[in-house]
Amino acid sequence: MSTVKITLNPQQYRSKVWVDWCPGCGNFGILAAETQALAELGLNPRQVVVVSGIGCSGKIPHFMNIEGVHTLHGRSIPYAIGIKLANPSLEVVVNGGDGDLLGIGVGHFVSAGRYNVDLTIILHNNGVYGLTKGQASPTLPRNVKTKALPKPNIKDAVNPIILALASGYTFVARAYAYDTRHLKDVIKEAIRHKGTALVDVLQPCPTYNDINTKEWYDKRVYKLDNEKWDPVVHDEKEAEEKLVKAIEKAREPMDEKIPIGVFYQNELVPTYTDRLASRISNYLELPPAKQVIEKDGESLTLIDKILEKRRVI
Numbered sequence: 001m002s003t004v005k006i007t008l009n010p011q012q013y014r015s016k017v018w019v020d021w022c023p024g025c026g027n028f029g030i031l032a033a034e035t036q037a038l039a040e041l042g043l044n045p046r047q048v049v050v051v052s053g054i055g056c057s058g059k060i061p062h063f064m065n066i067e068g069v070h071t072l073h074g075r076s077i078p079y080a081i082g083i084k085l086a087n088p089s090l091e092v093v094v095n096g097g098d099g100d101l102l103g104i105g106v107g108h109f110v111s112a113g114r115y116n117v118d119l120t121i122i123l124h125n126n127g128v129y130g131l132t133k134g135q136a137s138p139t140l141p142r143n144v145k146t147k148a149l150p151k152p153n154i155k156d157a158v159n160p161i162i163l164a165l166a167s168g169y170t171f172v173a174r175a176y177a178y179d180t181r182h183l184k185d186v187i188k189e190a191i192r193h194k195g196t197a198l199v200d201v202l203q204p205c206p207t208y209n210d211i212n213t214k215e216w217y218d219k220r221v222y223k224l225d226n227e228k229w230d231p232v233v234h235d236e237k238e239a240e241e242k243l244v245k246a247i248e249k250a251r252e253p254m255d256e257k258i259p260i261g262v263f264y265q266n267e268l269v270p271t272y273t274d275r276l277a278s279r280i281s282n283y284l285e286l287p288p289a290k291q292v293i294e295k296d297g298e299s300l301t302l303i304d305k306i307l308e309k310r311r312v313i
């Protein structure tokens, strides 16, 4: 992570691009909290890469003054992993929709936890495919009928917290897009965490999700901190017990009460950067992005010769 300190002004992380989300969209809260978190962490915008997929959520890098990549639907995580592996000194944040990360991209979502790559993944969880006009997303429960569905949802929902815990994520949290102060604090913790971090953000979509509205969430969300919840694994022996407790907490029905905050955090697991550095002695000084690959326009790698040898005529 960069240690360059800059002034605490979230506007430095905002671009001049017009934000075209619908009025009242929960994405505004995520954008505000994310830029505030980066400002409070004092991260150099040139050292932060925000990677997104396709969806309303996917537009976020355009609205930020950071290094950003707006990738393909479902493919933000492999891009992000590649960026982090090529240059481990960068702070890499993924922003994705629930369709993007848990539908078409779910294989990559699971895979990230197995590497424990040092990434922060911010899930814009609105229960719908917002950009494509409100189809059910993988987090919409069965039998719920949002306004664009002709009939109630026929499929069961995926629980992002449980899926992340089962996949080996070492930081797993839930937050709420309209409680931007709490969301900002959770994003800061996720970025500071060493390992794969998920922040599942409950994000009202006032245009297509007429069930999980601001009014619906406001009555239900409560903070885990107020329950004296301790998510941190302080000792290897605690890991199993805390993981099981976090899964049990995430299994609680969300009809009446919805906990937000950090469910689980374990920094005792080596990150993928640590694992590579233990096998490649000069990885941290000379990761792929910092290697010199040409001199005076001539390639210093043998790639041309290797390709020539394998040419099939």
Ligand SMILES: Cc1ncc(C[n+]2csc(CCOP(=O)(O)OP(=O)(O)O)c2C)c(N)n1
Pocket (backbone or CB within 6 Å): 054, 055, 056, 057, 058, 073, 096, 097, 098, 099, 100, 101, 124, 126, 128, 129, 130, 131, 132, 137
């Ligand atoms: C490979 C591919 N399949 C399908 C689409 C069409 N598509 C664009 S966005 C989207 C879903 C968006 O929903 P979500 O990821 O939840 O993001 P949101 O708009 O809700 O933020 C789909 C299916 C696409 N762009 N690319």
Ligand code: SF4
Pocket (backbone or CB within 6 Å): 020, 021, 022, 024, 025, 026, 027, 056, 057, 126, 130, 131, 204, 205, 206, 207, 208
């Ligand atoms: S469709 Fe929903 S998620 Fe997309 S910008 Fe509008 S309110 Fe936000």
Ligand SMILES: [Mg+2]
Pocket (backbone or CB within 6 Å): 055, 097, 098, 099, 124, 125, 126, 127, 128, 129, 130, 137
């Ligand atoms: Mg969505």
